[in-house]
Amino acid sequence: MRATVMYGAEDVRVETVPDASLIEPTDALVRVTHACVCGSDLWPYRTMEHSETGRRMGHEAIGVVEAIGDDVHTVKRGDVVIMPFAYSDGACVFCQEGLQTSCIHGGFFGTGGAADGAQAEAVRVPQADGTLFVLPADKDDALLPSLLTLSDVMGTGHHAAVTARVGPGKSVAVVGDGAVGLCGVIAARRLGAERIILLGRHPDRIALAKTFGATDIVSERGDEAVERVRELTGGFGAHSVLECVGLEQSMRAAISIARPGGAVGRVGVPQDETMPASQLAFYNNVTVSGGPAPVRAYIQELLPDILEGRIEPGRVFDRTVCLDGIPDGYRAMNDREAIKVMIEF
Numbered sequence: 001m002r003a004t005v006m007y008g009a010e011d012v013r014v015e016t017v018p019d020a021s022l023i024e025p026t027d028a029l030v031r032v033t034h035a036c037v038c039g040s041d042l043w044p045y046r047t048m049e050h051s052e053t054g055r056r057m058g059h060e061a062i063g064v065v066e067a068i069g070d071d072v073h074t075v076k077r078g079d080v081v082i083m084p085f086a087y088s089d090g091a092c093v094f095c096q097e098g099l100q101t102s103c104i105h106g107g108f109f110g111t112g113g114a115a116d117g118a119q120a121e122a123v124r125v126p127q128a129d130g131t132l133f134v135l136p137a138d139k140d141d142a143l144l145p146s147l148l149t150l151s152d153v154m155g156t157g158h159h160a161a162v163t164a165r166v167g168p169g170k171s172v173a174v175v176g177d178g179a180v181g182l183c184g185v186i187a188a189r190r191l192g193a194e195r196i197i198l199l200g201r202h203p204d205r206i207a208l209a210k211t212f213g214a215t216d217i218v219s220e221r222g223d224e225a226v227e228r229v230r231e232l233t234g235g236f237g238a239h240s241v242l243e244c245v246g247l248e249q250s251m252r253a254a255i256s257i258a259r260p261g262g263a264v265g266r267v268g269v270p271q272d273e274t275m276p277a278s279q280l281a282f283y284n285n286v287t288v289s290g291g292p293a294p295v296r297a298y299i300q301e302l303l304p305d306i307l308e309g310r311i312e313p314g315r316v317f318d319r320t321v322c323l324d325g326i327p328d329g330y331r332a333m334n335d336r337e338a339i340k341v342m343i344e345f
């Protein structure tokens with residue numbers, strides 16, 4: 001089969017690799033029909049050291065179950081499924097608490113670990129019963145891009161909003177205008193936020209954010225951005241801040257624009273060991289929360305809004321490529337030519 005392999009910075013190749021197959025009795029084999037490139041794939045795209053063996057990429061997919069192991073009971077051959085970016089058994093103490101990204105038998109796809117990437121014709125899914133979400137058979141195929149976002153970006157934007165304690169009447173600021181930030185805008189509106197301020201600078205993303213429910217746009221940088229958000233929020237800052245980037249500068253901005261007693265929900269993978277603006281967070285009693293989103297837990301909640309047309313997160317995909325177009329898809333996202341790239345097989 002063919003799959004996406006990253007060999008180093010700006011070196012993504014689509015190659016023939018050994019066919020994915022069942023290994024454990026709890027595995028399923030999924031034929032991928034839709035996948036995508038993630039903002040987090042761009043970190044290694046920019047910085048990865050050259051590797052002789054390469055890393056199999058991709059962690060977001062929809063596909064058709066082609067085979068199941070002997071110990072798989074809730075999914076069957078032919079089911080159309082969402083594959084969240086983390087696999088999880090659905091049964092352990094953390095899965096039962098809705099924190100599948102900490103599953104004691106879990107792990108992540110496409111990170112060079114036990115589970116290969118999903119930017120491939122097929123993928124082996126460990127812990128299939130707990131991991132895969134079976135879509136209703138009568139779904140409208142036009143909804144597939146939006147359903148695909150439940151494998152990561154929509155669930156991740158929702159997690160940022162939940163951990164930032166967004167609620168009715170709250171003021172919200174979203175740091176980052178990538179696909180996750182834009183889904184964060186959707187999530188904030190869905191949870192009843194009154195004011196939603198997007199910090200971003202790209203005209204195409206700003207336009208989409210406004211259709212998703214952003215009430216204000218702040219395009220200034222640094223201290224000026226902080227000042228502007230304070231002006232928009234009665235001088236105090238936002239109740240809830242969604243940090244959707246992961247850089248030192250963006251985290252500093254997020255804490256700086258949070259109102260005393262407010263909360264920052266961070267879902268951008270931090271690129272630094274230390275947390276900036278720690279003293280400011282302390283003196284303002286700002287809660288800093290967030291982490292890898294347990295998207296598997298959120299699918300059930302978000303799915304009806306997509307099926308019934310209340311939210312359209314699939315609009316973050318502004319380019320579609322086939323398997324051979326994947327390297328150019330990475331380039332387009334890295335160059336900010338595309339917000340998010342979908343791969344159709």
Ligand SMILES: [Zn+2]
Nearest residue numbers: 089092095103
């Ligand atoms: Zn678990």
